[in-house]
Amino acid sequence: MKLLFKQRFFSWFDSYDIYDESERVVYVVKGQLSWGHKLVIYDANGNEVGMVVQKIFTFLPKFEIHKNGQFIGCLNKELSLFVPHYNLDYNGWHIDGSIMEWDYQILDSNGNHIASVSKELFNFTDTYVLDIENPQDALDVLMFVLAIDAEKCSRN
Structure with missing residues (x-):
């Protein structure tokens, strides 16, 4: 399954449309005013299905992930020199990125492929392709990618 994650061009807060392979909107992400990033994910019918909340006052960036009103895990950026690494407190998953931070692999605890994430270049806004097994x-993959994008945005 492929999803296209595309940031809206004119928006006061983080706002994204998520499309499937048929170019139908399957999720809408809206940023909310808060300390740190707070992103709420809605399905195509407007029902809230998830939330990504940045925890502030942490040494390294940390994001809590909620699905259908329930906490499911955290994403923590790990200290690394060249290639970004993220620890997921979720199903034993972990994320490794490329040196330019454009491409990511999400793997389970056995090293099995969960998803590939790649940033499309030459777009006016952040655009990612999520290839999910x-x-x-x-x-779940979408929410972790939103957390990574928010973490990168916080550094800029």
Whole structure:
């Protein structure tokens, strides 16, 4: 399953549209005013299905992930020199990035591929392609990618 993650061009807060392979909107992400990043994910019918909340006052960036109102895990940036690494407190997953921070691999605890994430270049806004092995993992993968994008945005 592929998802296209595209930031809206004119928006006061972080705002994204997530498209499927048929170019239908499957999720809408809206940023909310708060300390740190707070992103709320809605399905195509406008129902809230997830939330990414940045925890402030931490040494390294940390984001809590909520799905259908329930806490499911955290994403923590790990201290690394050249290639970004993220620790996920979720199903044993971990994320490794490329040196330019444009491409990421999400793997399970056995090293099995969960998803590939690549940033499309030459767009006016942040645009990522999420190639997800199991469609049931799509929302979870999306929320972790939103957290990574928010973390990168915080540095700029």
